[in-house]
Amino acid sequence: MRRPLLGKINPYTKNKFMLYIDRIFCSQMDTLGKNSGCEKEQQNNMYFIIIAFIIPWLIVLLHLHPKDKKLIPLIGPFGVVVSFLTNELGLYFGFWEVYPFPDSKTIATLPFNLGLFPILGCYMIFFIKKRMTHPYFVVFLATLFTTILEFIFVLMG
Numbered sequence: 001m002r003r004p005l006l007g008k009i010n011p012y013t014k015n016k017f018m019l020y021i022d023r024i025f026c027s028q029m030d031t032l033g034k035n036s037g038c039e040k041e042q043q044n045n046m047y048f049i050i051i052a053f054i055i056p057w058l059i060v061l062l063h064l065h066p067k068d069k070k071l072i073p074l075i076g077p078f079g080v081v082v083s084f085l086t087n088e089l090g091l092y093f094g095f096w097e098v099y100p101f102p103d104s105k106t107i108a109t110l111p112f113n114l115g116l117f118p119i120l121g122c123y124m125i126f127f128i129k130k131r132m133t134h135p136y137f138v139v140f141l142a143t144l145f146t147t148i149l150e151f152i153f154v155l156m157g
Helices: 011-032 038-067 071-092 105-130 135-156
Strands: none
Touching: 038 071, 038 105, 038 135, 071 105, 105 135
16 A cells, blocks of 8 residues: 655644644734734735635736746746845835734735736736837836725725
């Protein structure tokens, strides 16, 4: 009989790990004074991860990658570095605060830094290469779209 590569997952350990994560998250909510509704806060966090990380990567892998295979490996890492630098400077100097982890700020911006912002940069370069319009206009439209998207995230909570 063949053994699995990672071995069997002990359900007790898995549940213990999830309880540990829940305790950390709820203690962060306690520091904010939001102890009631901790489960709802976790559900909102999952929505942000799905919207900011998973959906952009699915879209880019299904739409952009077949059209231009070199664009994602060339532009994506640069977009990640720029988004990390910008967000870390903004968080450090107190220009903004990202929900739901105000104490561990880098973790809260991780789905956006690795998902949404590099993908938007890849699409901006793709449209600059593809269209014959002025590149400044494409940069303006990409910036406007990103600002509107961030405003929607602020309205969501």
